[in-house]
Amino acid sequence: MEELIDLKRIFGAINRGKWYILGAIGLCVCIMSIYLWFGATPIYQSKTQVLVNQVDSKDSSIQAQDVQANLQLVDTYSAIVTSPRILKEVEKELSNKYSQTELANAIQVSNNSNSQIIEIAAEYTNAKDATAIANKTAQVFERQIPNIMKVDNVTILSEAQYSKTQAPVKPHKSLMLGLSFVVGALIGAMIIFVQTIFDRTIKNVDDLQEALGLTVLGTVNAFEPDQMETEKSFERRKIINEEKNRSEAISRIQ
The missing domain is CATH 1.20.5 (Single alpha-helices involved in coiled-coils or other helix-helix interfaces)
Structure with missing residues (x-):
């Protein structure tokens, strides 16, 4: 048999069970806080940028063609950054401190639409290591491109900078705490809802x-x-x- 629960009864149930909601919120936020400050591993990020530049030419029409060709090559170059050939050389030049798997998981490559700039970001549990990985990857990529593509059209625009006061990018503490607050409220509301559905006592x-x-x-x-x-x-x-x-x-x- 279907039961209709009016708004008055719902608000009354929420008012009577508000301590369930507050308790669930407090518990979830407390657990998340313990995890964030004592259990989670902070992840730091460093970024460097490289430019896929056109070949010098006095003919403006040829220049435009070169720019368009370089734009089309950006996606290819982005894939080359994380290719085994580049990562193997990076691993070697960093004294085999990181495996190719670690480097592949740490390095992220991105570029804006219609842009000749490729952004190489490295994420690691240590800010200094993240900076070293990002810079070394860009340097190896710039040096290896002429051998791979038979054209020297890559230039490092900016190198990653290490800072002792650098803040971690993960985990996002404010976001995670906000999420735990919402989850706690939902859990408390679910407890009240179940109690209201299965409660058969006469109260008034x-x-x-x-x-x-x-x-x-x-x-x-x-x-x-x-x-x-x-x-x-x-x-x-x-x-x-x-x-x-x-x-x-x-x-x-x-």
């Missing part, structure tokens, strides 16, 4: 009318034990006083 008159389909004509307030004892004591004192007054009245008449 509206629940009684909805469950039985009957109209409630009146209600009897619940009395606490202390309140009931107080009422009984009051009634006894009232009866005793009435009896005493009646006795005094009879005595005066006699």
Whole structure:
């Protein structure tokens, strides 16, 4: 049987179970904070840029053709950067400190649309190592291109710079904490939702009318034990006083 839960009941359930939401949020944020500050490995990034430049020519039409040809070669050059031939040479020149697999995972190549600039980024757990990998990759790439493509049209525009105060790019702490907050809120809301769906207890008159389909004509307030004892004591004192007054009245008449 389908059940319709109105907005009033939903907001009432959320209000009653708000501590579940707050508790779930606090737990998720706490766990994420412990992971970010004590468990996660910081990743640093360094970038260098190389230019695929046109061959010098006095003929402007030939110049334009060279530029267009270089633009078309950018994608090819981007693939060459991470090719085994380049990575093997980088590995060798870095004293075999990193394997080709590590270098392939660390190096990222990108370029903007219609741009002759290729950006080589290296990500590693140490900022100094990331800088060394990025710069060495660019240098080897520039030196090997004439042998591979038979044309010397690659120039290093800017080298990666190492800084002791460089901040890690991963993990994104603010993003991860925000995500844990949302996950905690969703978990708390799910707990409240499940409780509301499977809760069959009668909490008020509206629940009684909805469950039985009957109209409630009146209600009897619940009395606490202390309140009931107080009422009984009051009634006894009232009866005793009435009896005493009646006795005094009879005595005066006699």
